[in-house]
Amino acid sequence: MAQKTYAGVTVEVTDDGYMIDSSKWNEEIAKEIAKEENIELTDKHFAVIKFIRQNESGLTIRKVGNSGIVDIKGFYALFPGGPLKMSSKIAGIKKPTSCV
Amino acid sequence: MKKIVILGAGTGGTIMANKLRKELSRDDWEITIVDKHKTHYYQPGFLFIPFGIYKEQDVIKPKADFIPSGVKLIFNEIDRIDPENNKVILNGGQILNYDFLIVATGTKTSPEETPGLKDELWYKEIFDFYTIEGAVALKEFFETWQGGRLVMNIAELPFKCPVAPLEFVFLADEYFTKVGIRDKVDITYVTPLPGAFTKPRATKMLGDLLKEKNITVIPDFYLESVDNKEKVIRSYDGKEIPFDVLTIVPVNKGDDLIQRSGMGDDLNFIPTDKHTLRSEKYENIFVLGDASNIPTSKAGSVVHFASEVVFKNLMCSIKGRKMRAHFDGHANCYIETGFGKGSLIDFNYETEPLAGNYPLPGIGPFGLLQNSKMNHYGKVIFRWIYWHILLKGKELPVESEMSMAGKKK
Numbered sequence: 001m002a003q004k005t006y007a008g009v010t011v012e013v014t015d016d017g018y019m020i021d022s023s024k025w026n027e028e029i030a031k032e033i034a035k036e037e038n039i040e041l042t043d044k045h046f047a048v049i050k051f052i053r054q055n056e057s058g059l060t061i062r063k064v065g066n067s068g069i070v071d072i073k074g075f076y077a078l079f080p081g082g083p084l085k086m087s088s089k090i091a092g093i094k095k096p097t098s099c100v
Numbered sequence: 101m102k103k104i105v106i107l108g109a110g111t112g113g114t115i116m117a118n119k120l121r122k123e124l125s126r127d128d129w130e131i132t133i134v135d136k137h138k139t140h141y142y143q144p145g146f147l148f149i150p151f152g153i154y155k156e157q158d159v160i161k162p163k164a165d166f167i168p169s170g171v172k173l174i175f176n177e178i179d180r181i182d183p184e185n186n187k188v189i190l191n192g193g194q195i196l197n198y199d200f201l202i203v204a205t206g207t208k209t210s211p212e213e214t215p216g217l218k219d220e221l222w223y224k225e226i227f228d229f230y231t232i233e234g235a236v237a238l239k240e241f242f243e244t245w246q247g248g249r250l251v252m253n254i255a256e257l258p259f260k261c262p263v264a265p266l267e268f269v270f271l272a273d274e275y276f277t278k279v280g281i282r283d284k285v286d287i288t289y290v291t292p293l294p295g296a297f298t299k300p301r302a303t304k305m306l307g308d309l310l311k312e313k314n315i316t317v318i319p320d321f322y323l324e325s326v327d328n329k330e331k332v333i334r335s336y337d338g339k340e341i342p343f344d345v346l347t348i349v350p351v352n353k354g355d356d357l358i359q360r361s362g363m364g365d366d367l368n369f370i371p372t373d374k375h376t377l378r379s380e381k382y383e384n385i386f387v388l389g390d391a392s393n394i395p396t397s398k399a400g401s402v403v404h405f406a407s408e409v410v411f412k413n414l415m416c417s418i419k420g421r422k423m424r425a426h427f428d429g430h431a432n433c434y435i436e437t438g439f440g441k442g443s444l445i446d447f448n449y450e451t452e453p454l455a456g457n458y459p460l461p462g463i464g465p466f467g468l469l470q471n472s473k474m475n476h477y478g479k480v481i482f483r484w485i486y487w488h489i490l491l492k493g494k495e496l497p498v499e500s501e502m503s504m505a506g507k508k509k
Contacts, residue, residue: 073336
């Protein structure tokens, strides 16, 4: 557990940087977390972030790809590398767990 | 006369038919089970077919042999469930009314979900081993293969029996060593997960074993398409991996009837309460095994443990009482690691696989997260247990709820 200050707000985060309390999240915080990941947030990013905040439970890359906001390829383009992990971090929700 | 309908006569449906017929009076309860296939496959055995360890006849028996007398068995395609009106409609229009419904229609591979997968190289140089056809075709291919790049890829999560592709590469290492061409076979394990498995300790143990056996792991690879001309697999973020033979776990989906019934999620799995195993939406529908969306492994051991919970909660519901049984996500998987050895993992929703002994604390005979000959014997003998004890709903000396006894934190 650690503390971080984003946009003047101090928040608790996990060791790998995910916010503990997603209710403390706001768009300014998102922009600063994104900056740490070298991402400049656009309206499209925010549309995806809104979707994943609303669909936190059972979230998968496929689900985002079926959201009508972006397809899977577009999701990767917005959040390169691990799109689900990175977008979750920026959206201030828990780290997604993979279930097999 | 009240009615229970069970959809699917696989592992889960068959166990339930046996348990329920023993418990419920034949004068009061009619039990019907429906399946489109007449053959019961011992699916854990598919893994051994490509390597000539099992043959097709070792893994098949007629489904009818395992359904007790007093249960009506119907072989037909299910068109859809009409959950609002407590009805199941079969192909041809036959209608089954129910008081309680158990959906145990499982999961299936859907290679058509990935562009280029079911194309010209399908069953020529691209194979699955989750179907009898794929496993047998792969056996024939391996018999004369001269070596090259063998790529094992998992297309999507979740998938049935999450340790099977690991076991596959371990057994391939042994097989090609014994054939004498291991030095000509390059084995690569390509997974959408961040490592060999989901949970840290099992990932480390299995990752070390893969390294020891000279098997390369490529993590975080999410398959977009298969290129039959170039013989490469491509990920959504543009990575390419070349193959000479591709073995794949195609996208897993619930049965199409779930979609036709409007009861599934993106992958046709039914939203299910992970503790009671009842449908989130319908109070008289239980979902057993792979057909549900509960966040644990899609595996026979899970179905077996979950069947106890479905049975108890169905009994409570029949009597109009509150459901008492609580599923913990218990899974227990033998992992063949090659050369006559095996490992074993035991875990649930909350607890990752830990080292220790199973099922008797301190004694075993099986070693958790260990690589031993005894664990391999456990897997071998399990086929007998499956046909003779498990499917018939008889008691096994293991608890449905996971135990911490014998485990090291």
